[in-house]
Amino acid sequence: MLLKEKVAIVTGASRGIGKAIATTFAKQGAQLVITGRSSAIHEVASELSTHGERVVAMQGDLREPAHRREVVMACRKTHGRLDILVNNAGVLIHGPLGMTLLESMRDAFETNVTAAMALTQYAIRLMSPARDPCVINLASFAGTRGQEGLAIYAASKAAVVGFTLSTAKELASQRIRVNAIAPGFIETDMTQALPEAIYRTMTERIRLGRIGVPQDVANCALFLASDLASYITGQVIGVDGGLLA
Amino acid sequence: MSQTKLARCFAEALGIQEQAVTDELAYQTIKEWDSVRHMALVAIIEQTFNVMLDTNDIIAMSSVGKAKAILAKYGIDCDAA
Numbered sequence: 001m002l003l004k005e006k007v008a009i010v011t012g013a014s015r016g017i018g019k020a021i022a023t024t025f026a027k028q029g030a031q032l033v034i035t036g037r038s039s040a041i042h043e044v045a046s047e048l049s050t051h052g053e054r055v056v057a058m059q060g061d062l063r064e065p066a067h068r069r070e071v072v073m074a075c076r077k078t079h080g081r082l083d084i085l086v087n088n089a090g091v092l093i094h095g096p097l098g099m100t101l102l103e104s105m106r107d108a109f110e111t112n113v114t115a116a117m118a119l120t121q122y123a124i125r126l127m128s129p130a131r132d133p134c135v136i137n138l139a140s141f142a143g144t145r146g147q148e149g150l151a152i153y154a155a156s157k158a159a160v161v162g163f164t165l166s167t168a169k170e171l172a173s174q175r176i177r178v179n180a181i182a183p184g185f186i187e188t189d190m191t192q193a194l195p196e197a198i199y200r201t202m203t204e205r206i207r208l209g210r211i212g213v214p215q216d217v218a219n220c221a222l223f224l225a226s227d228l229a230s231y232i233t234g235q236v237i238g239v240d241g242g243l244l245a
Numbered sequence: 246m247s248q249t250k251l252a253r254c255f256a257e258a259l260g261i262q263e264q265a266v267t268d269e270l271a272y273q274t275i276k277e278w279d280s281v282r283h284m285a286l287v288a289i290i291e292q293t294f295n296v297m298l299d300t301n302d303i304i305a306m307s308s309v310g311k312a313k314a315i316l317a318k319y320g321i322d323c324d325a326a
């Protein structure tokens with residue numbers, strides 16, 4: 001068990017990559033606080049509880065500052081500490097720049113960037129240097145390389161990269177490791193929502209010849225969260241099947 | 246000082262004697278209370294009083310006296326604690 005006695009918060013765990021990360025962490029012995037907007041988060045919590053670890057579900061919108069605080073407070077109340085924060089919740093905005101509403105831009109940044117930054121602010125106060133604590137942020141290939149039709153989303157993910165690199169430096173003195181995962185093209189509701197043409201072009205560019213599955217990303221998150229990665233900080237790790245190679 | 250619990254937080258976070266913790270003790274007036282220790286202080290206060298402070302309050306917590314006033318907003322009476 002790679003995460004025995006570790007306490008983790010995983011945001012956006014009601015489906016997709018977040019659910020796979022939470023499931024993998026639970027199987028590896030972690031106690032969890034998981035979040036999501038829909039009531040599905042409670043079903044995920046009951047599923048995960050069968051692995052024997054304590055799982056608390058927090059349903060709410062991370063664009064709401066009060067909810068971010070409630071999530072970390074719930075972790076304090078239930079577990080008394082925190083070892084791993086996974087900032088996974090995210091939204092994809094796609095479409096030509098000229099046709100993107102200001103409201104959508106704000107939405108993307110509030111969910112993908114501000115929520116992650118604010119949660120990290122709260123979370124690090126529950127982390128103890130002695131327990132090899134870490135933060136894992138979900139970036140994207142779009143944020144490191146850019147992608148037409150995804151300008152706003154890419155900008156928000158580039159912000160996640162900048163935040164990761166800077167906090168890795170700033171928090172190293174507290175022994176908190178901060179890394180990001182930049183998934184390529186992973187089969188979830190998010191990519192299903194993309195127009196057929198983008199979907200086809202993207203999958204054709206994957207060198208390993210298959211679209212990724214949430215477990216591919218969860219495996220990387222598990223490694224980064226575990227003591228196996230205790231000397232790794234300030235990295236943005238691509239999980240993309242060679243999409244960019 | 247009567248707010249013993251709070252004084253203990255300051256003493257532990259800043260690495261100073263409890264007797265040195267007076268209401269007037271202010272941020273960045275002693276070398277021990279710098280920005281790094283300030284965050285450690287916040288963590289210990291939150292742990293001790295089971296609260297989660299707003300960033301505004303963390304910035305405003307510029308003296309022991311101010312810390313007492315801020316904690317009062319969260320329903321914590323340091324003189325009783």
Ligand SMILES: NC(=O)c1ccc[n+]([C@@H]2O[C@H](COP(=O)([O-])OP(=O)(O)OC[C@H]3O[C@@H](n4cnc5c(N)ncnc54)[C@H](OP(=O)(O)O)[C@@H]3O)[C@@H](O)[C@H]2O)c1
Nearest residue numbers: 012014016017036037038061062089090140185186188190
């Ligand atoms: N899939 C990919 O190919 C890919 C590629 C690169 C990066 N990523 C990144 O990986 C992360 C997970 O993506 P995914 O594909 O698993 O996405 P997904 O299937 O669309 O799931 C998104 C998750 O985020 C939650 N969420 C969204 N907005 C929220 C909000 N305002 N407040 C709280 N929760 C919110 C959703 O909760 P509800 O379901 O309850 O609404 C859901 O649990 C995202 O950060 C995404 O940008 C994904």
